[in-house]
Structure formats: structure tokens, C-alpha cells
Amino acid sequence: MALINTIREKSGWAVGAIIIGLLLFMLGGDFLYGRSSIFGKNDTSVGEVAGEKVEYDDFNNTLEQAKQQFIQQQQRQPDDQAMGYLRDQAWNQTLYRIAFQKEFDKLGLKVSDEELTDMVQGTNVHPSIRQAFTDPKTGQFDVLKVKEYLRNLDKMDPQAQAAFANFEANLRPERLGTKYNNLLKMSTYVTSAEAKRYNEGQAAQASLRYLFVPYFSLSDSSVKVSNEQLQAYIDKNKGRYKVEDGRSIEYVTIPVTASVEDSTTVRKTVDELAARFATAPVDSAFVKLNSDNPTRPAFLSPADMPEKLRAQLPLQLGKVYGPYAENGTYSLYKVSSQKAGAQAAARASHILIKPEGTTPEADAAAKAKATEVLNKIKGGADFAAMARQYGTDGTTATGGDLGWFQQGRMVPEFEKAVFAAASPGLLPAPVKTSFGYHIIKITAPKTTQTYEVATVQKGIQPTDATRDAAYQKAQELKGAATDLASFRAAVAKDKSLQKMEAKGLGRGDQAVNNIQNARSIVRWAYGVNPEGSPTEVGDVSRVFDDVGDQYVIAVLTGERTKGTADVASVKPEVTALVRNELKAEQIISKLNAAKGSSLEQIAQAYGNGAQVKTADNVVLGQGMIPGLGSEPVAVGKAFGLKAGQKSKAFAGEQGVLIVEAVSTTPAPATADVKAAKQQLTAQRVARADGLIYEAIKQHANVKDNRTKFF
Incomplete structure (x- = not known):
């Protein structure tokens, strides 16, 4: 315990027993985690971060620490669901430790022993220590209690010593992380022009009239969408369709009731x-x-x-x-x-x-x-x-x-x-x-x-006889299903069975739809099964008997690799978007051909589906039209028009619009943009921690191979 020895040399103080339950905080969290394909059969690495392999034993040690912390806090052994969370926490700790340390080293960031001492008893006491040694009655932090206990720490039980040792080991990386994040946060800057534009957007208002033709006024069946059009849309919007590894399955449950x-x-x-x-x-x-x-x-x-x-x-x-x-x-x-x-x-x-x-x-x-x-x-x-x-x-x-x-x-x-x-x-x-x-x-x-x-x-x-009957039924289905086609045929033949589907299962998922503790099914879908052979699309699983009071048989129907989503995995969503684009083309063409100088005349010439309405108190910065909803393009166009001027027909969020400006009330002039700067800066800083983590993770080329072991 290097820190303990340093502290003793300096002042001979200690930490109280109450600290044990309060200092189990380090480097966990609800971070996202990377996923990738599995390694070779004899590889003992759990994954790879920034080119550095994460060995099974090292990861398991981190996991065991997280498990012991859970037991101390909850006073019980973790169940399967909790273990899934703890594995994610251990993985995030590992990712943080490796990927961020490389960034710390690049910048030459260090934490001295004096800084660590300051975090325990100086002017910048760590929040957990301050909380542990603050009198709840007076609200006063008492450093003497910290000193008193550390002198007696070596006389306490090994569990107490291990708890503080774990806290001590994480003080340095936590302070490094704080320094690194603060460096980036301090670079957050809002210009006066940005602040002025923000103020104007919140204060400027307009009244407008608009002609609206909703997309639903054209039937979906009247617009045909091809796979080529769907792929073109995905290629044009790749940033919206980034995905991690995923697996899709069809499955049947045979309940034991x-x-x-x-x-x-x-x-x-x-x-x-x-x-x-x-x-x-x-x-x-x-x-x-x-x-x-x-x-x-x-x-x-x-x-x-x-x-x-x-x-x-x-x-x-x-x-x-x-x-x-x-x-x-x-x-x-x-x-x-x-x-x-x-x-x-x-x-x-x-x-x-x-x-x-x-x-x-x-x-x-x-x-x-x-x-x-x-x-x-x-x-x-x-x-x-x-x-x-x-x-x-x-x-x-x-x-x-x-x-x-x-x-x-x-x-x-x-x-x-x-x-x-x-x-x-x-x-x-x-x-x-x-x-x-x-x-x-x-x-x-x-x-x-x-x-x-x-x-x-x-x-x-259920009696053993009932359980055996359900298992026998599951085995009969397994015997009849050798591939996807025979699986579907066997299920269709038995009216008591209902086929269900789960799409996009992630490597770390613990559940399959409403089936809890279904880790064995997920691992099988990712190619980890008792037979040792990789799972391929069309393969039928064994009978899963470890998912509660039911037996489950599944067939792998699809694989998705990290990158851009394929058409099949996002087809319903993208089809709706592309269909609306095609509808917009038809509606705009018909509106352009409609004769008339006023919105009412154009709407009458267009026919059924066109409606003309008025909207008052439309705020530039909000992008909302009262009674219609979010239509930022329409709002922007309205503020760019002169009173009485109409826009051309254009595609909006919910339909095609033509907007006509009635009046505009510009924002009052103000030279003081300090409050706006502070507000925008605070918003950006609040998002910084998550964005920093995601950026580091993205550049660390994370490969997650945990499904091979867990």
C-alpha cells in the first residue's frame, strides 16, 4: 500500500471503517462497450483495446473485485442478471484503464504522491472520503477521524484492508481521468456570434400561413420502394445507420407448466x-x-x-x-x-x-x-x-x-x-x-x-412427468428441424407452438425479448456452443434447458457485423423514409402544376388532402409549428420570406408544405450575450464526458471477445 506508507511518513493518519461501504465507486458506470468477432479457439484473450490484448485472467481479476464490491454493498451473491452487469462494469474499467492510459501518456499527464495525499486530507479531499467522514448532524468534515483510522488500518480484518487498497489503487487513474477531461472541457468555447444567434433564435417570432399535404394522404400501396433505393438511402445517411455486431434468431418456447x-x-x-x-x-x-x-x-x-x-x-x-x-x-x-x-x-x-x-x-x-x-x-x-x-x-x-x-x-x-x-x-x-x-x-x-x-x-x-413431457416435445421438434426451412415447417405443423423472432441481439445481451437470463442462447448465436463448432445462419440450436421453466429451440436467421446496417436489418424504418421521399416528389409535382396565386387556390386545384392553416407565435429557435409539430425547415423558410411572400413546395417532416410569411417580429437588439454564452457552454460541458469516452473508445479499435467465455 504505497499511499498508506507515504501518508504515514507525512502525518501518520488513518481512515475509518465506515469508508469501506462508501468507497466502492471507481470507474464503473453505464458506458457502452465495443463488440467484435471472436478469436481463435486457443486464444485466452477476452478482447483487445488499442492494440493491447486483455487476457482472461486479468479480466477475471477485475471482475472478481467488482463481484466482491457487489457482495459488500448488497449483502448477497449476485444473480445471473447482476453478473451480466458486473461483467460490463469490469469490461468498461478495463477499456478505460488501457485506452485512456495511452492518452495520458501521450500528454505526459502525471499524478504525484503529494496530489494523492491532498485527495485524502488536503484542501481537495475526495468526495467519497468527505462523505464518509462528515458528521450527519453538523455537516462538518472531520479530518481527525481520517487520521485516526489509518493508524489502525493494519489491525483491521483483511477485507477492510483490501477495500481501502482497492480505493487507493484507483485514486491515481481517477485523478488522471479528471485532469484529462478537464483539459478538454476547458477548451469548450462559445463565440459571441453563436450566443447572439442563439438569443435571436429564442426571441424572434413569426406568424405564417401554410399549405400542408400529409404523406399519409397517399396510400402506401401506391408507392413502390426497391431494395436499390433503400441501399442508396442508407449509403447517403451512413452516419445514422452505424451498428454494432448483431444476431437475429427465430425461436420457440415450450413452457413447463x-x-x-x-x-x-x-x-x-x-x-x-x-x-x-x-x-x-x-x-x-x-x-x-x-x-x-x-x-x-x-x-x-x-x-x-x-x-x-x-x-x-x-x-x-x-x-x-x-x-x-x-x-x-x-x-x-x-x-x-x-x-x-x-x-x-x-x-x-x-x-x-x-x-x-x-x-x-x-x-x-x-x-x-x-x-x-x-x-x-x-x-x-x-x-x-x-x-x-x-x-x-x-x-x-x-x-x-x-x-x-x-x-x-x-x-x-x-x-x-x-x-x-x-x-x-x-x-x-x-x-x-x-x-x-x-x-x-x-x-x-x-x-x-x-x-x-x-x-x-x-x-x-409441474411434476417430473409434466417436465419430461415438455422436454420430449422439445426434443421431437429438435429432431424434425435440421435447418431454417424444416424448423419453420415443424413449427407450422404443430398448432400449439408459436414462432417468435429476436433481431439484433448484441454480444453482451442477457435477455432474448422477454426471456430473462438467456445468456446461453446469445452465446450460441455468436458461435459459442458446447459442440465447439461455429454457428452459421440456418443452424438449429440444441434444446436450451437453462432459461427458466421452459425449453427453447432457436435457429440463427441473420448476422450483422459492426459497421453500416444492411437493408434487411433496417428495412421497415428505411422503407417508410424512402416512401415518404417518393410521395413528396409526387405531391410537389402535382402542387407545382396546380394553378392559383393564393394558398387556397392552389389547395383547391390540388384536391383532396391539401389544407391551409395559420400559425401564430412561431419561434425561430424551436423549429415547431403549433398544431403541426416539428417542422424546422418550414420555420426556417418562413423567417427568410418577406410578408406576403410564398415559398416553393418542399418536403417537410410529416408532409409537403408551402409556407407564406404573414409577419415577423425580430428579436430585440441586445449587446449582453454573457448569459447565453454561459448557458451554451454549460450544455456542451455537460455532454463532454460521454463524448470524450466515445471518441477514445472509437479510436481504440475495441474488440470484445467475452462471448467466448461468458
Whole structure:
């Protein structure tokens, strides 16, 4: 621990135990990461960064540190999903360490021991240390506590020493990174001309008229788009279609779900438990021994009970209720005692009539409407039907039923009316609250009665026979599918199977659509499989049995390499864009041929689809036309026209437009652009860290080979 020795020589101070949990911060983050093709079979490198290979052992050491930090912070072992995140974090740390260090060396950036000392106890104390040794009551940082603990660090457990050693090891690269980023951030500059133009863009306004023909006015079927046109569009806009490596698959899931026979078997077990539960001397012990999800017996008000148990109110002491089947679980409930609770509960339904405005007239109209509906109910109309017809909140679908609720959960006026009722029935007059007027029906009047309920639950799980049957079905599909064509044919033949598709799977993906922890499927798609052979398009996978309660069979349908997207992978998106370009050509041609001097005359000559509208208060810098949306080209053209002057027809974001300037209000002259400069500079600086990282990564020629190992 070089830093510890240096610090001791200088001042003999220490760091407190609390620091361990707070200093696990270094160099992680939600950065993006590079992906590339895998190396040879005998290569032990996990990847390559800036020409330097990342060996498996080195990467695994970084990963193990991240794992231990996770365990210390979360007090649990990481699951598969967390491990995926930790691998990404370890990879980002590795990328940062190698790629950025080369940049530091080019510039000759260094961090001295004096600087490191300053980060722990000087005038520029590291934020994590400051947080760890700041008194929460006074808000004061106490450097004496730092000194006190470092003297005793070598007497502490190895875990504490290792935690600080890890923090120490990362102080220098973190400070180097800060220096490097600050050098680039300090170069951020906004000219006076930029600031002036920004101010003008935010203040200048215009009123305009426009003729608009939306693209959707022409049917898609009337415009044919060829693959050559799609490719030409991609070639012209390569910057928008940069992609990383990707794989596309089609797959089938065969779920392992409990059968009717399985449910019947569990039901017999639960019925036997019910008989024993009724005579059990100690309910808590019985629950602990027999429930899949044992919980201590608890006093429940009607508002807190499961619906099926609540339907049995009032409950009898000593009685076992159930079994009730819900969400794949059988539940038994036993009532052992009862008592008055601290809060009352009640059940009610309501019909809310909201005023259509804030005026006294709107309030009076809402009250009259509520009274009218109430009188209909008094005359025999069904409350639930009236709620569905006249209600204005989310309870209309349930006939106004609010269910059971305790005091304190509703607005005061509503709650006072409900809990004042002594018996079920319709309240005689509407009740006004901040939401409007409520017609209220008391379903169950207030009660403070609570019951102590013990719960036994048994999940309806598939038996081995059911699991074997599902596996056999998966194996039969695997046997019938030898390539993409036979896979599709076999799936189409079995009506119980549904084929799904996942496009553009990345090397680091942990899930396949809604299949979580599907790392094995992703690795197979990238050519890493138990057989050792590379996966090629058209190959059918093995039966995956490690993705939860289901079996999965997949076929690789496409490969995408890092670079520019191919037509197939972005066809729907690009087709829509190219189709709009072709529609724009047709619309512009027809508008140019339309005779007329005014927008209305041109629109009439064009025919169906053309519309003329007016837009006021259009702001130059926002690029929005009220009522139409984002149309920056149209806004720009409007500000370039004189009053009464029309533009030519042009393609916009949502259709073809002709704009006509009505009036323009230029921005007031101002010589003070300081505030605008500060605002624009802050915006650019805020984006700098991410942009710097991406630029370094792009030039580091990153090759990610982790799928070979993880």
C-alpha cells in the first residue's frame, strides 16, 4: 500500500471503517462497450483495446473485485442478471484503464504522491472520503477521524484492508481521468456570434400561413420502394445507420407448466393439510412446517384481507377457509383470534361527476347532474349501470366499486361521509370534494374488527412427468428441424407452438425479448456452443434447458457485423423514409402544376388532402409549428420570406408544405450575450464526458471477445 506508507511518513493518519461501504465507486458506470468477432479457439484473450490484448485472467481479476464490491454493498451473491452487469462494469474499467492510459501518456499527464495525499486530507479531499467522514448532524468534515483510522488500518480484518487498497489503487487513474477531461472541457468555447444567434433564435417570432399535404394522404400501396433505393438511402445517411455486431434468431418456447393432473395432486395434499390445520395446536409452527411461503400470523382488517377470504366475512374463530386457487397457488387461511383494530375500515361504491371547468356555473352544473343521477338510482336504476354510464374516474369499469379501504386513504370530505354511515345503503345527497360531486353507496359500514389469520400456501408446480413431457416435445421438434426451412415447417405443423423472432441481439445481451437470463442462447448465436463448432445462419440450436421453466429451440436467421446496417436489418424504418421521399416528389409535382396565386387556390386545384392553416407565435429557435409539430425547415423558410411572400413546395417532416410569411417580429437588439454564452457552454460541458469516452473508445479499435467465455 504505497499511499498508506507515504501518508504515514507525512502525518501518520488513518481512515475509518465506515469508508469501506462508501468507497466502492471507481470507474464503473453505464458506458457502452465495443463488440467484435471472436478469436481463435486457443486464444485466452477476452478482447483487445488499442492494440493491447486483455487476457482472461486479468479480466477475471477485475471482475472478481467488482463481484466482491457487489457482495459488500448488497449483502448477497449476485444473480445471473447482476453478473451480466458486473461483467460490463469490469469490461468498461478495463477499456478505460488501457485506452485512456495511452492518452495520458501521450500528454505526459502525471499524478504525484503529494496530489494523492491532498485527495485524502488536503484542501481537495475526495468526495467519497468527505462523505464518509462528515458528521450527519453538523455537516462538518472531520479530518481527525481520517487520521485516526489509518493508524489502525493494519489491525483491521483483511477485507477492510483490501477495500481501502482497492480505493487507493484507483485514486491515481481517477485523478488522471479528471485532469484529462478537464483539459478538454476547458477548451469548450462559445463565440459571441453563436450566443447572439442563439438569443435571436429564442426571441424572434413569426406568424405564417401554410399549405400542408400529409404523406399519409397517399396510400402506401401506391408507392413502390426497391431494395436499390433503400441501399442508396442508407449509403447517403451512413452516419445514422452505424451498428454494432448483431444476431437475429427465430425461436420457440415450450413452457413447463403444471397440468390439470398436477393441480389435482397438489389439491389433494392441500385438502389433507386443511384437515390437520384445523386441529393444529400452534398455528405459527404449522405454517412454518407446511407452507411454501411461511409468514407469521397477523391481524388483518377487511381492507387488508385477500378478496376470497374477505368474501366470507364475518369470519369464525378456529375455522379454516379454503383452499382457494389463485396465481398458481393454493391458499388456506385459519382464524385464531379477533380484536378491535386501531383504524376503521369500510367498503363503498361511488359515481364521480366532475365539473367541466372551474367557474361557479360549471360547479352548479355538476351538482345538478349528480342530483339527477342520484334520483334515478333512488327511483330504481342500477347503481353499477349508472356508474358505468356517468362515472368520470377509473372505477367505471367496476361499477363504481372502491373495495375496502381504511381511514386516511380518501379525501377528508368523502371519508367523513362514508365513515359516518351506520348501515349499508345509498347516501341521501351527493358529497362534494376537490374532485367533484360523489354519489355514494355504502356496501359495508365501518368496522374496526380485525382477525388474526395464519396462512398456508402451496404452489401448483409441474411434476417430473409434466417436465419430461415438455422436454420430449422439445426434443421431437429438435429432431424434425435440421435447418431454417424444416424448423419453420415443424413449427407450422404443430398448432400449439408459436414462432417468435429476436433481431439484433448484441454480444453482451442477457435477455432474448422477454426471456430473462438467456445468456446461453446469445452465446450460441455468436458461435459459442458446447459442440465447439461455429454457428452459421440456418443452424438449429440444441434444446436450451437453462432459461427458466421452459425449453427453447432457436435457429440463427441473420448476422450483422459492426459497421453500416444492411437493408434487411433496417428495412421497415428505411422503407417508410424512402416512401415518404417518393410521395413528396409526387405531391410537389402535382402542387407545382396546380394553378392559383393564393394558398387556397392552389389547395383547391390540388384536391383532396391539401389544407391551409395559420400559425401564430412561431419561434425561430424551436423549429415547431403549433398544431403541426416539428417542422424546422418550414420555420426556417418562413423567417427568410418577406410578408406576403410564398415559398416553393418542399418536403417537410410529416408532409409537403408551402409556407407564406404573414409577419415577423425580430428579436430585440441586445449587446449582453454573457448569459447565453454561459448557458451554451454549460450544455456542451455537460455532454463532454460521454463524448470524450466515445471518441477514445472509437479510436481504440475495441474488440470484445467475452462471448467466448461468458
